[in-house]
Amino acid sequence: MTNALRDRFLRYVQIYTTSDPFSKTYPSTERQWDLLRLLRDELTAIGAADVVLTEHGYVMATIPATPRHEQAPVVAFLAHVDTAPDFSGEGVKPIVHANYDGHKIVLPDDANQVIDPANPMYADILTAVGKDLITASGTTLLGADDKAGIAIIMTAAEQLLRDASIVHGPIRICFTPDEEIGRGVDYLDINQLGASAAYTFDGGGVGEVSWETFSADGAVVEITGVSTHPGTANAYGMVNAVHLAGKLLGMLPREFAAPESTNGRVGFIHPTGIEGSTASTTVRFIIRDHDNDKLAAKGQMLRLVCDALQAGYPTAKVTCTITKQYRNMGYWLRDRPEIMDKLRAACADVGVASYDEPVRGGTDGSRLTERGLPTPNIFTGGHNAHGPLEWVTVQDMQKGVDVMVALAKRWGE
Ligand SMILES: [Zn+2]
Incomplete structure (x- = not known):
């Protein structure tokens, strides 16, 4: 055999x-x-x-x-x-x-x-x-x-x-x-x-x-900045979407909620890709947790970070769309x-x-x-x-x- x-x-x-x-x-x-x-x-x-x-x-x-x-x-x-x-x-x-x-x-x-x-x-x-x-x-x-x-x-x-x-x-x-x-x-x-x-x-x-298994959601954050000529950006109120994407990632708690710093039953928020320009930048995430409530809490955390970013830059536009992928x-x-x-x-x-x-x-x-x-x-x-x-x-x-x-x-x- x-x-x-x-x-x-x-x-x-x-x-x-x-x-x-x-x-x-x-x-x-x-x-x-x-x-x-x-x-x-x-x-x-x-x-x-x-x-x-x-x-x-x-x-x-x-x-x-x-x-x-x-x-x-x-x-x-x-x-x-x-x-x-x-x-x-x-x-x-x-x-x-x-x-x-x-x-x-x-x-x-x-x-x-x-x-x-x-x-x-x-x-x-x-x-x-x-x-x-x-x-x-x-x-x-x-x-x-x-x-x-x-x-x-x-x-x-x-x-x-x-x-x-x-x-x-x-x-x-x-x-x-x-x-x-x-x-x-x-x-x-x-x-x-x-x-x-x-x-x-x-x-x-x-x-x-x-x-x-994990329960899984995907998230897409779209940041629309204010694009002007860089030579006159100060006078015309440029808001650079690339910088805002950097701030967004910086605000996320990487030490305890990223795949490279978690194990076992601890889930994560993981940026999988970023693309864009001064005018607009898109950041994609996957969100994972074995527990549906904790998954929802992680999604909520991402939304709060987006809200904070939006509050700091009222002339920009920050949207966060979370979609369901699969469940434990x-x-x-x-x-x-x-x-x-x-x-x-x-x-x-x-x-x-x-x-x-x-x-x-x-x-x-x-x-x-x-x-x-x-x-x-x-x-x-x-x-x-x-x-x-x-x-x-x-x-x-x-x-x-x-x-x-x-x-x-x-x-x-
Ligand atoms: Zn296989």
Whole structure:
């Protein structure tokens, strides 16, 4: 079983599936179809039912229930085919370090890319000692995010389809594009998926389970100044919007409310971009917190800073527009405790010590949960996502396979 899992993973990571945030198409890149079509064909080949690839690039399939367990709740498992545009995902050359012995790894295609267990930032690689470690070669990311999730789901699906002794209810499989650019479920029809609960397999070390994400808003502050000829600016009352943008940023409490100075459950106000001129300047922000009230308070703080700026410069115009992005899935999952209870029990069934890790970001599950399909996240064993030092082990991915099979049994009871 372990070798089939490894070979699947190695096959998937070599397919170039980087998504593109600037694209107007869906999926954002043609190349994602290559893996989506392959998965459709592989699901058909292993005997899954109802296999479809939709016009928007969702692969869906059914693992039919064991006879007399058709009435059990339908549970879905999801993973995404794209890799992050932050780093090249083209021409990935995975390297298997069989029975890794804990030595420093210098990636062969770029000697500056080093995974050194002596560096505290990378010391978690020592959990891979004695396992079959997989890295990239130095010039690309590996793509364990989220091809580890896909390999886990495909391997577990094959096991459930082949082994009639495993008793389970109806199971749905779904592979999605464009998760990394935040559009992963834009066109996903949850009625077509037809599940009452779902899980994403997307990142995290063995045992990590997440039923909370950030709640998220975006904010745009537009500052309109008074533009005059600089030679006569003093006489004609110039108000420079560029300076006002600087004052705005200076007034924000960076020490305790910026991503670079916060951790855990503390949220932030983060300026993501600024553009403009003397006449007008726009500053864009993302606002994040696990708690909706604290999120609202951060938005209010930004508004107050804008009001103060406006009061100081009455001839300028300062507007602040806050728009909702997504909400912490925990607000809904608290009302469906069986979804996490079954997951924790399934982990225990296969000897995995689970622990809750609130996500400092959003997942496809955040949006699915808000739309009515509660979807927490399960680990894949992947580490150092979105960069050249990404790694995963075959044995850790196998734990994901074991958890999915155990979870299928738990839902079939
Ligand atoms: Zn991911």
